[in-house]
Amino acid sequence: MIHDTSRRIPEYIMGRDYPRAVTIFVSANHYQPLTQISFMLSKKQLASIFAITLLINGSSAAEAAEDHQFEKTPKLGTGNCNPLLDFLHVADPTAVVHNGRVYVYGTNDQQELDSVGRDGKNSYAHIHSLVMMSSDDMVNWTYHGIIDVEQAAPWTGEKGVSWAPSIISRAESDGLTHFYMYYSHGGGGVGVITATSPVGPWTDPLGHDLIDVNTPGLTDCPAPFDPGAVIDENGVGWLSFGGGRSSKATTFLPGSARIVRLGSDLLSLDSEISEIPAPYFFEASELNYINGTWVYSYSTDWVDRTEWNDPEVSHPSICSIGYMTSTDPLNRDSWKFRGDILKNPHDYGMEYTNNHTHFLRFNNEYYIFYHTNHLADFRGITTGYRNICVDRLEVDENSIAIPTGQMTQTGVSQIKPLDPFAWQQAETVAATSGIKFEHTDVAGNMVACGLGSGQQSEVRGADFGKGASRFEAKVRGKGVIDIHIGSPKGKRVGSLVIDHPQWQTVSVRLGKKLKGSQDLCFVYRDGDFKFDEWRFIR
Template sequence: MAFLGGRESAEAQTNAVKPIVVKENLAENLAEKFANVSPKLTSNDGNPLLDFMFTADPTAVEYNGRIYVYGTNDHQQYEHVGKDGKNSYEHIRTLVMISTDDMVNWTYHGLIDTAKLAPWSQNSWAPSITSRLEADGKTHFYLYYSNGGGGSAVLTSTSPVGPWSDPLGKNIVDRSVPGVDVDAPFDPGVVIDDQGTGWLTFGGGTPKTKYMPDNARIVKLGADMISLASNVAKIPAPYFFEASDLNFINGTWVYTYNTSWEQRTEWPYTNIDKPTQCSMSYMTSKTPLNPDSWKYRDNYFKNTGDVNVGPLTNNHTHLFKFKGKYYIAYHAMYLQDYFSTKGGFRNVGIEEIQVDEENVNIPMGKATFKGPSQLNPLNPFVLQQAETTAGTSGQVQFEAVGNVGNMVAKGKTDKQCLMVRGADFSKQIPAKFEARVKGKGTIDVYVNDLKGTPVVSLICDGKEWTTLSKKIKHKIDKGVGNIYFVFNGEGFLFDEWKFIY
């Protein structure tokens, strides 16, 4: 991340700010202009997590009070084939990184370029991540991903946003490994148990039978997390299709997977309902390398198309705990209408779910547009990144600048909007606003909605990064509200901001 410290003071930059004339009808035009650009900007919806690009197949890891979510970059495929093309995944060679501390304002950290990091690989889909504190005093992150359908690869880092490296130069599992007798050893799911041992699940491909496809696999990882330390074992998952994932809850391994589109013609369980087509189910075991130990438990997440959150699609979830609550991350086709496409492009959403840890029961979850509630208010008086948003005016663009994981918003000749939710002005009323910017452009700041006059406006006209500051002339009421940043200017860059009292 970039920081304001060490640069010219905000006061010294005040003279660089030019006055701006605000037209009386600007707010009304803005509300109309942004009305249909996103399901989030002018609503209280929290899903999808990002509304300016397509993402899918989520995984998550907690670090320093934040949850970091990683996903398949469906947007790369969209950019290759266009709105009239299909999401057939072959152009995807990057993974998306985002994070939050409150579950509604998400910081976009950019992309992991697997084509550059692992040029021997073919694609990068469906990541799964874990971390642990190691002897060097650093937290090490291990990110496994599908190298197309041919295998699963792994990247490592000592930061949740990189830089990432390829420690093996090959797949960690593929058909060259004994026991990996499946067509598609992809969609990895990783967990570290209470003894510090890593485990990896994966699988997919042509089913041997409809009811018991025999394509799900699990293996123990070596102490280095990048080698295998056991034989590859089978998981007898009914109507298994893909999307393996793994959790460890109360001494129990919890395996989740996506069921197939096949009709449920066979079902031996009299006290458990058949899983619906292309839904998510889970199994549990105390001895995961013993296939007979796995017990089918239930279906816990239906296809998003079955609950009217976009059309029917494939399914991929990740269960995680953050700040004492359980959540399910998944994907749905939230944004297709907003991007004028029917090509099958997906977006990550999240729902809170109540997990019974004692009995290791996962209740039925449900995809929504609303998403989870905000865990804590956003502090507008500390430095915030422009790439942290709860909603945008749709196809906003960002680019990497400075430190790894830092992005900046790019202006256009047409106005764009960034919004953050739940900013806390209940204790202090700000006197000034400052932002780090570059290029020729403007920022109008609104609080609570896009109506009325901006509380403050900045104009920048400089070739170098500068911090601009201006007094707020329009009162901000005490309370918790949303902040909207309306900006434009071809080539204009917006990095970070804060209010000052």
Template sequence: MFRQKVLVSAMVAMSLLGCTKNTTAQVNADEPKEINEDLEAKFANVSPKLTSNNANPLLDFMFTADPTAIEHNGRIYVYATNDYQQYENVGKDGKNHYGFIRSLVMMSTDDMVNWTYHGIINTAKLSPWTLNSWAPSIASRLEADGKTHFYLYYSNSGVGTAMLTSTSPVGPWSDPLGKNLVDRSVPGVDCESPFDPGVVIDGQGTAWLAFGGGTPKTKYLPDNSRIVKLGTDMKSLASNVAKIPAPYFFEASDLNFIDGTWVYTYNTSWDPRTEWPYGVDKPTQCSMCYMTSKTPLDQNSWKYRDNYLKNPGDYNIGPYTNNHTHLFKFKGKYYIAYHAMYLQDYFGTKGGFRNVGIDEVQVDEKDVNIYMGKATFKGTSQLNPLNPFVLQQAETTAGTSGQVQFEAVGNPGNMVAKGKVDKQCLMVRGADFSQQIPAKFEARVKGKGRIDVYVNSLKGPALVSLICDGNEWATLSKKIERTIDKGVANIYFVFNGKDFLFDEWKFIY
């Protein structure tokens, strides 16, 4: 049963509000007057992204770390350690010792500034035999069944490397092994922590896995970095495990394949650089470095090249922390995904909780040179405008009012925003109104709540408002009485309501 505040028919109610009932829907007939509120001031100290042009961190409503990425159908999908799960367990006064993390985070974009949050991969449920899930690495390949298969490797705490598979970048995921792919029981592994995997598929379709970590036995050339060829099934080993002589190696192994060359990247230790027999500058402490090889199983073939990203603390975007990156190419540009403690002040914590950011980096593919990058709040530029006249997900954001909650509903990877009594905000950047002026706004919603839509600024009256009061999913639309200037704009969705859910939206011209 639906609730109405006055006894009028649904047709009269919709006429009063200018709403169209596209599915089963119900709206309040007595729309409350808009309260004059300084929304910019209200949200100013919650998120560093909402009212700025910053693109970092990628998600500003939760903590994420240790990124990896894969391209699929014109989108880049990023997977990360779920630091927010640790935060939820220990609270803002607790420490991030990573012990409560048993899930991974999924997100994607087609423009590098508006990110769609796809929820979590629940490794505790999928692989209950594992201890933790950190530092994923992913590869994909078109297989004989005509489907693209995704192979996701991750750290099972510090004891080994586990894996999951799917035929979609957002799942459902499955555990094909029920055990570690590599751990200390595998001959040749023989390193303290066979974790932090990095996977790559080379030009011949062969997959390779790097891993390793631990307390250095010797500061200059610690003996903990490994690489192995994977079997054609991506879940077995097809070679002996080889060592990589990585100077001051600590953790965070990753692999790329560029122009016939294997590129191994890793995080250096905090130890002083007392020995340095190379013709390039010493890397700073806990920075990211890279090596190259044409024959990766030959230990002597690996050549140290340089460092390419300093510690986030060196860039003044947060305190010093561990370091972990992934290098990838998307739409003709190279990027570094990494983590830094962007959000600690906004969440009121000093516990060591991290967030993924991305910045562009220059790569010379011919000589396989990675030039020094930089970690920033500004982040990446928008590659293409967002189309507001096609269906968009409420979980696609370039900024929020901070600590917005989302809930999984429907198909794997689909999330909906959850209302609260107090107002929250979602923002998308670079929406293209240059060719069309919107005449209506519609949204798929459920429960009792309100959405006020603003364009380019949170000041002044809302462009349009929707009010919902129904216990079933409904697509509501509202005629827009005001006009906006043609051009590219940011859109702000201010919403609230207990038990209110916001799934999708679009404008209609």
């Protein structure tokens, strides 16, 4: 075969002197040593050689991917946008908007799977980290890595499990935006970590749980976990939480959902702890504040609905996400159940699972983040590993009526084009196959690593306008990045050859100008290298 080094030929074609000397490198396959051959070619002959090279290398790129068996994905080449990430398992979403991006965080189910294996049940016992991702277009997601809560809060101990975060932010007197991440410290408490960037670094300001079973004023709440936080229009913070069954529990009213007003520092409590009388309450508390109204959402229990006395609204369905509203949140009797926001994934054609959601307004639309087992099921993993998804949600801000939403594999539409002429991170992806990432010294910045064995990544909706003529990337190691249009089997427009032991920005001229809106697929082959960022040049 002709090795990809010959992709440099189009630049030779632009020369003026023909015939001219050309050097190419050949090998029997991708892994054999290269042999150098030099000879004279006319312009016409050279163009023919280049065309043949494109054909041969197009098939070899596909073969490279097929030679290595990676976990299947329901996203690559399909146009599906759910789940948000397809290279690791993440659950229990929370989200915040900052500087035109939505940042999403969740429980690191992947840590449990890596600890117990594909056949091991997800008991959450090995999870002590959270996952970060963000997007400004809702389709291409930037993976910002993990928050090692055990490292940020050493007092939690080696087995200090951390799940189900809830994040709020506000601008403070130092001119910075401060982020407050509340999280379940197992089933027995709520911890908090803070940062002045949505991707950290994160630190623990308290050295202990904000809430646990020994908190003064907290009674009859056996599992004070799964926090849901919000800041109201007056800048006051609120926190909901709870789980288990109170001593007075009935099937209809377990009696363990709670809400409290936070202190001005958002790190203390500033009111009595009040009950939210959530019917068929189970877990997964979350709070929103819309037009003077507190909106409490939660996961309902798996039990049969044997009791219901409200003729104005149907009872919550089995293990659904229900919601309640109040204009006086510390008044237990002010809360009213309004209906299901989402039903169980089984009602949308997927497998049964628990759920945890967060909804917010972004770019003048409401979106709801939730999790399903679809990615695990697609891969034949049936032991309870979950992934965050997103769909549109209709919210009437006047009446606070929220019709039951949908769970789809299609997901949501891209709300803005990706700019291919700005530097884009290798960890910004719409779909992947076989990709792994590692942290750098910069908080929230990752690099793709271990590339060169047929891995693939896809970005969608890149707007090239009148055209791009070159591609460049910051890379390190040895290998090749093939650039395809649309999918791994789509037309290949360029191949970037990498041979640098240190980080280097390398470029290649495209075989044909890219114009208009395009989905791109990068195929990584013939080596072992790392990939940090990329862009196209007009």
